[in-house]
Amino acid sequence: MNRVSTGQEDAVEELYDRFGSLVYRLAYQAMPTRAEAEDAVQEIFVRLWRTADRYDPKRAALVTWVMLISRRHLVDKLRRSKARVKAASLEETLARASGSPGESALSMENEERFAALLERVAQLPDLQRTVVIRAYLGGQTLRQIGEELDTPIGTIKSALSRALVRLRERVGEEATT
Numbered sequence: 001m002n003r004v005s006t007g008q009e010d011a012v013e014e015l016y017d018r019f020g021s022l023v024y025r026l027a028y029q030a031m032p033t034r035a036e037a038e039d040a041v042q043e044i045f046v047r048l049w050r051t052a053d054r055y056d057p058k059r060a061a062l063v064t065w066v067m068l069i070s071r072r073h074l075v076d077k078l079r080r081s082k083a084r085v086k087a088a089s090l091e092e093t094l095a096r097a098s099g100s101p102g103e104s105a106l107s108m109e110n111e112e113r114f115a116a117l118l119e120r121v122a123q124l125p126d127l128q129r130t131v132v133i134r135a136y137l138g139g140q141t142l143r144q145i146g147e148e149l150d151t152p153i154g155t156i157k158s159a160l161s162r163a164l165v166r167l168r169e170r171v172g173e174e175a176t177t
Contacts, residue, residue, distance in 0.1 A: 061122030
């Protein structure tokens with residue numbers, strides 16, 4: 001993000017290559033049409049570019065930052081346009097990720113929960129993190145993930161299972177402290 005904030009084109013391309021499909025999947029689930037989803041993705045990456053100097057790696061992992069910016073932008077866009085065709089889908093996705101009811105998915109408390117969850121996900125080993133993000137935030141099937149990563153489906157399933165166990169353990173640890 002430091003390189004993005006200084007205007008390095010290759011850094012912006014790298015950011016898009018890394019998170020473009022994830023942001024698109026979230027936008028596609030939220031927006032009423034494919035064209036609006038594509039517009040939203042462009043707007044989100046412009047927003048990421050403009051706010052790159054505000055990113056603090058000590059406060060949040062990069063995936064957390066990207067997903068929070070994306071989420072806020074999509075919610076703002078839906079509110080402005082009052083397009084509610086796929087809004088329920090966005091709320092359902094966010095509710096599943098934050099473990100809260102759909103109606104309160106946009107509350108501040110749940111936004112904090114969502115950020116905390118993304119922080120925990122960011123701490124997972126690479127394969128586990130990738131599988132969780134693509135399956136739960138990106139809406140991909142395990143088969144699709146395996147094909148894209150050129151990894152056997154059994155390995156993908158194991159990585160997801162281990163990731164969910166780790167996430168549950170971390171939530172349990174935090175609840176007892």
